Amino acid sequence: MKYGESTFDILYLIFAVVGGLVISVRARNLTERLMGFASLILGFGDAFHLVPRVLNYFLKSDFTFALGVGKLVTSVTMTVFYLLMYYIWLGIYNEKKNKTVLSALWVLSAVRVILCLFPQNGWTTNTNSMTWGIIRNVPFVIIGFIICILYFIKRTEKRKFRFIWLYILLSFLFYMPVAVASSVLPILGMLMLPKTICYILVIVSFLCSVTNEKPTKGQK
Secondary structure, eight states: OHHHHHHHHHHHHHHHHHHHHHHHHHOOSHHHHHHHHHHHHHHHHHHHHHHHHHHHHHSOSOOHHHHHHHHHHHHHHHHHHHHHHHHHHHHHTTOOOOHHHHHHHHHHHHHHHHHHTSGGGOGGGTOOOHHHHHHHHHHHHHHHHHHHHHHHHTTTTOGGGTTHHHHHHHHHHHHHHHHHHTTTOGGGGGGHHHHHHHHHHHHHHHHHHHHHOOOOTTOO
């Protein structure tokens, strides 16, 4: 199991970072640059957790602190990722900013990050509190719901992005049992694999956009 999971994690990180760099290099407008940045956020953010996890399998060292802090960093970077997904949505579909939606996303993101910083989360000891797992993820789930709905509404307008809403929905369905109950049922941690595949598919959508699609009129 450790070899299979470790190989998957390493390949995912390489794909996210290399994919993000390719998108950034080929970007022809601000929206595509944001796609590249979002992919890099995924790769580098998850690396803080996945690298210590892989090393923990093969080295006889105490990675408790690194694993816990890595989860904290990933929690913050994932929040940033979904905030970027809103700006990407604006660019893809040439939408104007909705002040209510934008304000809600920023406030929810700030609340999520603040909640993640509370010591009750037990990051430094890599302990999972079910109560705080629920508390800190309430604003995160709302953010994901908003982004999912926005992409769902526009799913028929851009072929390469028509499944983004589904990838987001599935990623949350796989993630929530892990975030809330993995301390009780460690086997739930396996759900992080299909969750990660959902993010890989998001990056693939971005890559397809910058390699095959002409710039959308009005994008800069």
